[in-house]
Amino acid sequence: MKVSELSGKANLILANKVHEKDVDGVFISDMVSDIVAGAQPGNLLVTVQTHKNLIATANLVDVSAIVFVRGKQPAQDVIDLAERAKISLFTTDLDAWKLALRLHELGLQ
């Protein structure tokens, strides 16, 4: 699946621009200390963490995109840094579990 397909197929709201990448797997975590050692390149990162250092971490591990769940909204400086890093940001009102089920139905592992 491509990042550009996420909005339509997973019903996510785009918070910045689409930066096209292949989505390869999903990583769910709210701790940057967990993400820096555990996330795989290309993963779709699912999180409630909206701190700016999340973008620093996501950029380092080269995720494909980030989804903020449970209605969490990134601040403008977070969006700006994500734009510099060419990482697409999405939001959803779903919680991580329900989103994971939806992504699994779409074929993401």
Add this chain to the structure above:
Amino acid sequence: MADKTCTHEWTIVNLRNGYLVTEGCAHCGGRASFFTLEDRHHMDSYIDGPHKWRFLGSSQAVKFDLQCSKCGKKVALDRTQALGMCVGCKEDCKASRKGKSAGGENTWVYLALCAQSIHEKGECVPAEECRALTEYYQSRIKSPGKRVIFVSCILRDSIDFCQAEIIADIGLKDID
């Protein structure tokens, strides 16, 4: 047996979950950060040489080493206490300039942060640790044209004004 000619393929080993503790010196204003597995930290000030250290805060963190899956060479990231992303806040900062000289816009400079901000002995994270971190994270990047390089934090112009994004879970789970 570690092979000097090997183009290493690093993997994370010896992954430990713990805390990054930050202390401040009341005399010189310096800061020290260190990784610990202990979930209790003494809150009293203590004297160490010319410094009087007091607890400033903590955050949940991880520490790991890197090992080559081809030749077995291991790089213990002993001096690296935390990682941080340079945001290019100061153009003439040596750390920031490393990114520009390495490749420009799509090159990201990350800091390997050592234990003592004041670098009183002139020591910091050694080049071997920075090189292994660079090779590990760079080898995993799929985004075309993107580069990451790690530099030691001693290159920073000033710790007081540095706006690097530190990769630590500040405030989420502190040591009590």
